Amino acid sequence: MWLRILGKGRVQQQAIDELEAFPQNNPLRSKAIDLLLNLKTTLEFNQNIDEEDRDLIMRLSPIYEQKLAEVKQEGIQEGIQEGIQEGIQEGIQEGIQAERRNVIENFLRVRFGSLDAELRRITEVLLALSPEEFTPLLLQLSKEELLNRFL
Template sequence: MRLSPIYEQKLAKVKQEGIQAERRNVIENLLRVRFGFLDAELRVIIEPLLVLSPEEFTPLLLQLSRDELLNRFL
C-alpha cells in the first residue's frame, strides 16, 4: 500500500521534530551533568549546538569548559 505524498511529508516532519527534541534533551542533559544546572547563558548555546551532528556536539560538550563553550557559541 502506498501512502499519499502529503501523509509522507507530514510523517517525515514529525520524525524530524522527534529527532530534534531528542537531540535537545541530550544536549541539555550533558550540560546539566557537566555544569550542574542550565542558566540563561547555557540555554542560549543550545540552539547553535542543535545544528551540529551528535558526533560533533558530544565531544565539545564533554571536553570544553563552560567559558570555552560560551566563547565559541555566543
C-alpha cells in the same frame, strides 16, 4: 470492440454501452476510454462534423466528465498520500530534533549543575551540529570555553 466503436449508428452505441459496463478497474476499459476521448477531441476540432459525429461527441461527453472526475479523485488521493508521508517525515525530524535537544540539555545540566540562560542559548547552536561534532565539545570544553566559542 474498438472496431465496433469506430463504426456508426447502433453498432457503435452498443459497443460504447458494453464499454461503460466494464468494471472501473478493467485495464481494457481504461485504455479504450482514453482512445475514445482522443477520438472525441479529434472530432471536436474537425470543422466538417456530420450529425452522427455530433451525436457521438454528445454520447462521449459524460464518459469524458467521468474520466476527469476519476483523474481528479486520483490526484486528490495522491496528494493526500504525499501529505501524509511529508507529515510523517516532519514528525520524525521534529522528534529527532527534540531528542537531540534533550540530550544536549541533559548533558549540560549534568556537567555544569544547571541550565542557565547562557547555556540555553548555546543549545540552539549545538543543535545545528551533528552528534559527532557536539559530543566531544561538550565533554572537553569548560563552560566558559563553550560560551566563548558559541556566543
